Amino acid sequence: AQKVTQAQTEISVVEKEDVTLDCVYETRDTTYYLFWYKQPPSGELVFLIRRNSFDEQNEISGRYSWNFQKSTSSFNFTITASQVVDSAVYFCALSYYNNNDMRFGAGTRLTVKP
Amino acid sequence: DTAVSQTPKYLVTQMGNDKSIKCEQNLGHDTMYWYKQDSKKFLKIMFSYNNKELIINETVPNRFSPKSPDKAHLNLHINSLELGDSAVYFCASSRREGVSGNTIYFGEGSWLTVV
Numbered sequence: 001a002q003k004v005t006q007a008q009t010e011i012s013v014v015e016k017e018d019v020t021l022d023c024v025y026e027t028r029d030t031t032y033y034l035f036w037y038k039q040p041p042s043g044e045l046v047f048l049i050r051r052n053s054f055d056e057q058n059e060i061s062g063r064y065s066w067n068f069q070k071s072t073s074s075f076n077f078t079i080t081a082s083q084v085v086d087s088a089v090y091f092c093a094l095s096y097y098n099n100n101d102m103r104f105g106a107g108t109r110l111t112v113k114p
Numbered sequence: 115d116t117a118v119s120q121t122p123k124y125l126v127t128q129m130g131n132d133k134s135i136k137c138e139q140n141l142g143h144d145t146m147y148w149y150k151q152d153s154k155k156f157l158k159i160m161f162s163y164n165n166k167e168l169i170i171n172e173t174v175p176n177r178f179s180p181k182s183p184d185k186a187h188l189n190l191h192i193n194s195l196e197l198g199d200s201a202v203y204f205c206a207s208s209r210r211e212g213v214s215g216n217t218i219y220f221g222e223g224s225w226l227t228v229v
Protein backbone atom coordinates (compact mmCIF):
# COMPACT_ATOMS: atom_id res chain seq x y z
CA ALA A 1 0.00 0.00 0.00
CA GLN A 2 1.16 3.51 -0.62
CA LYS A 3 1.06 6.15 2.05
CA VAL A 4 2.09 9.78 2.36
CA THR A 5 2.84 11.43 5.68
CA GLN A 6 3.05 15.14 6.25
CA ALA A 7 3.87 15.33 9.92
CA GLN A 8 3.61 19.10 10.16
CA THR A 9 -0.04 20.03 10.49
CA GLU A 10 0.53 23.76 10.71
CA ILE A 11 3.53 26.03 10.30
CA SER A 12 3.64 29.74 10.95
CA VAL A 13 6.52 31.93 9.84
CA VAL A 14 7.22 35.60 9.41
CA GLU A 15 7.65 37.00 5.94
CA LYS A 16 11.11 36.52 4.43
CA GLU A 17 11.86 33.47 6.55
CA ASP A 18 12.73 30.22 4.82
CA VAL A 19 10.44 27.30 5.53
CA THR A 20 10.60 23.59 4.75
CA LEU A 21 7.57 21.39 4.45
CA ASP A 22 8.27 17.73 5.08
CA CYS A 23 6.87 14.79 3.17
CA VAL A 24 7.64 11.13 3.82
CA TYR A 25 6.17 8.36 1.72
CA GLU A 26 5.83 4.61 1.74
CA THR A 27 5.56 2.43 -1.33
CA ARG A 28 6.52 -1.07 -2.39
CA ASP A 29 6.84 -0.09 -6.01
CA THR A 30 10.12 0.97 -7.57
CA THR A 31 8.55 3.27 -10.15
CA TYR A 32 6.33 6.02 -8.94
CA TYR A 33 5.68 9.76 -9.03
CA LEU A 34 5.68 12.32 -6.27
CA PHE A 35 3.80 15.60 -6.38
CA TRP A 36 3.24 18.80 -4.49
CA TYR A 37 0.03 20.78 -4.75
CA LYS A 38 -0.89 24.15 -3.26
CA GLN A 39 -4.36 25.03 -2.00
CA PRO A 40 -4.62 28.78 -1.33
CA PRO A 41 -7.47 30.22 0.75
CA SER A 42 -9.56 30.55 -2.42
CA GLY A 43 -9.75 26.75 -2.43
CA GLU A 44 -8.46 25.58 -5.78
CA LEU A 45 -5.74 22.93 -6.01
CA VAL A 46 -2.71 24.11 -7.92
CA PHE A 47 -0.12 21.69 -9.28
CA LEU A 48 3.43 22.68 -8.31
CA ILE A 49 5.75 19.85 -9.23
CA ARG A 50 6.02 16.22 -10.28
CA ARG A 51 9.05 14.04 -9.66
CA ASN A 52 9.85 10.60 -11.09
CA SER A 53 11.20 7.98 -8.72
CA PHE A 54 14.20 7.42 -10.98
CA ASP A 55 15.23 11.09 -10.96
CA GLU A 56 16.66 12.22 -7.66
CA GLN A 57 17.93 15.54 -8.85
CA ASN A 58 16.76 18.40 -6.74
CA GLU A 59 14.73 21.05 -8.43
CA ILE A 60 14.54 24.79 -8.01
CA SER A 61 11.87 27.07 -9.37
CA GLY A 62 12.25 30.63 -8.23
CA ARG A 63 11.82 30.69 -4.46
CA TYR A 64 10.65 27.08 -4.43
CA SER A 65 12.94 24.08 -4.20
CA TRP A 66 12.39 20.40 -3.73
CA ASN A 67 14.69 17.81 -2.18
CA PHE A 68 13.95 14.22 -3.19
CA GLN A 69 15.84 11.52 -1.28
CA LYS A 70 14.93 7.92 -1.99
CA SER A 71 17.18 6.69 0.83
CA THR A 72 14.92 8.34 3.38
CA SER A 73 11.73 8.20 1.27
CA SER A 74 11.34 11.92 1.56
CA PHE A 75 10.32 14.67 -0.81
CA ASN A 76 10.65 17.93 1.07
CA PHE A 77 9.61 21.34 -0.17
CA THR A 78 11.41 24.55 0.77
CA ILE A 79 10.17 28.07 0.25
CA THR A 80 12.91 30.65 0.44
CA ALA A 81 12.15 34.19 1.56
CA SER A 82 8.51 33.39 2.18
CA GLN A 83 5.80 35.85 1.28
CA VAL A 84 2.27 36.36 2.56
CA VAL A 85 0.94 35.00 -0.74
CA ASP A 86 2.58 31.68 0.07
CA SER A 87 0.00 31.16 2.81
CA ALA A 88 -1.88 28.03 1.82
CA VAL A 89 -2.32 24.37 2.54
CA TYR A 90 0.34 22.31 0.77
CA PHE A 91 -0.24 18.70 -0.17
CA CYS A 92 2.30 16.05 -1.01
CA ALA A 93 1.03 13.13 -3.10
CA LEU A 94 2.20 9.82 -4.55
CA SER A 95 1.05 7.76 -7.49
CA TYR A 96 2.36 4.69 -9.26
CA TYR A 97 3.74 4.88 -12.76
CA ASN A 98 0.82 3.29 -14.58
CA ASN A 99 -1.82 3.79 -11.98
CA ASN A 100 -3.77 6.97 -11.55
CA ASP A 101 -4.65 6.23 -7.95
CA MET A 102 -2.99 9.27 -6.40
CA ARG A 103 -2.75 9.31 -2.62
CA PHE A 104 -2.46 12.58 -0.78
CA GLY A 105 -0.89 13.45 2.54
CA ALA A 106 -3.00 15.23 5.11
CA GLY A 107 -1.59 18.60 4.12
CA THR A 108 0.44 21.26 5.91
CA ARG A 109 -1.15 24.63 6.53
CA LEU A 110 1.45 27.35 6.07
CA THR A 111 0.75 30.81 7.41
CA VAL A 112 3.15 33.58 6.47
CA LYS A 113 2.71 36.66 8.61
CA PRO A 114 3.73 40.12 7.42
CA ASP B 115 -10.07 28.62 -21.18
CA THR B 116 -10.63 26.79 -17.90
CA ALA B 117 -9.00 23.38 -18.15
CA VAL B 118 -11.22 21.51 -15.71
CA SER B 119 -14.52 23.17 -14.96
CA GLN B 120 -17.18 22.02 -12.57
CA THR B 121 -20.60 23.38 -11.74
CA PRO B 122 -22.07 24.48 -9.48
CA LYS B 123 -19.34 26.01 -7.36
CA TYR B 124 -21.61 26.33 -4.35
CA LEU B 125 -24.57 24.17 -3.50
CA VAL B 126 -26.73 24.30 -0.38
CA THR B 127 -29.44 21.71 -0.16
CA GLN B 128 -31.62 19.89 2.31
CA MET B 129 -31.13 16.39 3.61
CA GLY B 130 -32.80 13.79 1.48
CA ASN B 131 -32.50 15.71 -1.77
CA ASP B 132 -30.79 14.45 -4.91
CA LYS B 133 -28.19 16.64 -6.56
CA SER B 134 -25.66 16.53 -9.36
CA ILE B 135 -22.31 18.16 -9.96
CA LYS B 136 -21.11 18.45 -13.52
CA CYS B 137 -17.53 18.36 -14.72
CA GLU B 138 -15.89 18.96 -18.05
CA GLN B 139 -12.25 19.05 -19.12
CA ASN B 140 -10.79 20.48 -22.30
CA LEU B 141 -7.27 19.14 -21.83
CA GLY B 142 -7.76 16.12 -24.07
CA HIS B 143 -7.16 13.82 -21.10
CA ASP B 144 -8.60 10.35 -21.06
CA THR B 145 -8.89 9.87 -17.32
CA MET B 146 -11.17 11.80 -14.97
CA TYR B 147 -11.70 11.67 -11.23
CA TRP B 148 -13.81 12.76 -8.34
CA TYR B 149 -12.12 13.59 -5.06
CA LYS B 150 -13.75 14.54 -1.78
CA GLN B 151 -12.16 16.99 0.64
CA ASP B 152 -13.59 16.94 4.14
CA SER B 153 -13.65 19.71 6.73
CA LYS B 154 -10.17 18.74 7.91
CA LYS B 155 -8.84 19.24 4.37
CA PHE B 156 -8.22 15.55 3.86
CA LEU B 157 -8.36 14.65 0.17
CA LYS B 158 -9.62 11.24 -0.83
CA ILE B 159 -10.26 9.74 -4.22
CA MET B 160 -13.81 8.58 -4.85
CA PHE B 161 -13.88 7.49 -8.48
CA SER B 162 -11.68 7.35 -11.52
CA TYR B 163 -12.83 6.87 -15.10
CA ASN B 164 -10.68 6.10 -18.10
CA ASN B 165 -12.29 6.53 -21.51
CA LYS B 166 -15.72 6.30 -19.90
CA GLU B 167 -14.79 3.11 -18.05
CA LEU B 168 -14.75 2.98 -14.25
CA ILE B 169 -11.26 2.03 -13.05
CA ILE B 170 -11.20 3.15 -9.42
CA ASN B 171 -14.15 2.97 -7.11
CA GLU B 172 -13.24 3.54 -3.52
CA THR B 173 -15.51 2.63 -0.65
CA VAL B 174 -18.16 5.20 -1.32
CA PRO B 175 -21.87 4.81 -0.48
CA ASN B 176 -23.86 3.71 -3.48
CA ARG B 177 -25.85 6.93 -3.14
CA PHE B 178 -22.96 8.39 -5.11
CA SER B 179 -23.07 7.52 -8.79
CA PRO B 180 -20.63 8.87 -11.35
CA LYS B 181 -21.64 9.10 -14.96
CA SER B 182 -19.30 9.63 -17.88
CA PRO B 183 -21.12 10.36 -21.15
CA ASP B 184 -17.80 10.83 -22.93
CA LYS B 185 -14.17 11.11 -21.93
CA ALA B 186 -14.38 14.88 -21.51
CA HIS B 187 -17.20 14.74 -18.99
CA LEU B 188 -17.64 13.09 -15.61
CA ASN B 189 -20.70 14.01 -13.60
CA LEU B 190 -21.41 13.09 -10.00
CA HIS B 191 -24.94 12.36 -8.88
CA ILE B 192 -25.76 12.05 -5.21
CA ASN B 193 -29.02 10.58 -3.98
CA SER B 194 -30.64 11.06 -0.60
CA LEU B 195 -28.12 13.58 0.63
CA GLU B 196 -26.97 13.31 4.24
CA LEU B 197 -25.36 15.84 6.56
CA GLY B 198 -22.07 13.95 6.32
CA ASP B 199 -21.95 14.52 2.58
CA SER B 200 -21.11 18.16 3.22
CA ALA B 201 -17.66 18.64 1.75
CA VAL B 202 -15.79 20.08 -1.19
CA TYR B 203 -15.89 17.85 -4.25
CA PHE B 204 -13.10 18.18 -6.76
CA CYS B 205 -13.23 16.97 -10.29
CA ALA B 206 -9.87 16.29 -11.94
CA SER B 207 -8.31 14.84 -15.05
CA SER B 208 -5.04 13.38 -16.28
CA ARG B 209 -3.51 11.26 -19.00
CA ARG B 210 -3.77 7.52 -18.44
CA GLU B 211 -0.25 6.32 -18.91
CA GLY B 212 2.82 7.25 -16.94
CA VAL B 213 5.12 8.53 -19.67
CA SER B 214 3.81 12.04 -19.36
CA GLY B 215 3.69 11.77 -15.62
CA ASN B 216 -0.02 11.33 -15.02
CA THR B 217 -0.19 14.70 -13.34
CA ILE B 218 -3.70 15.32 -12.11
CA TYR B 219 -5.24 18.71 -12.80
CA PHE B 220 -8.09 19.79 -10.59
CA GLY B 221 -11.18 21.85 -11.06
CA GLU B 222 -11.97 24.68 -8.66
CA GLY B 223 -14.11 22.53 -6.42
CA SER B 224 -17.81 22.39 -5.61
CA TRP B 225 -18.74 23.34 -2.06
CA LEU B 226 -21.66 21.17 -1.02
CA THR B 227 -23.51 21.99 2.19
CA VAL B 228 -26.31 19.74 3.35
CA VAL B 229 -28.64 21.28 5.93
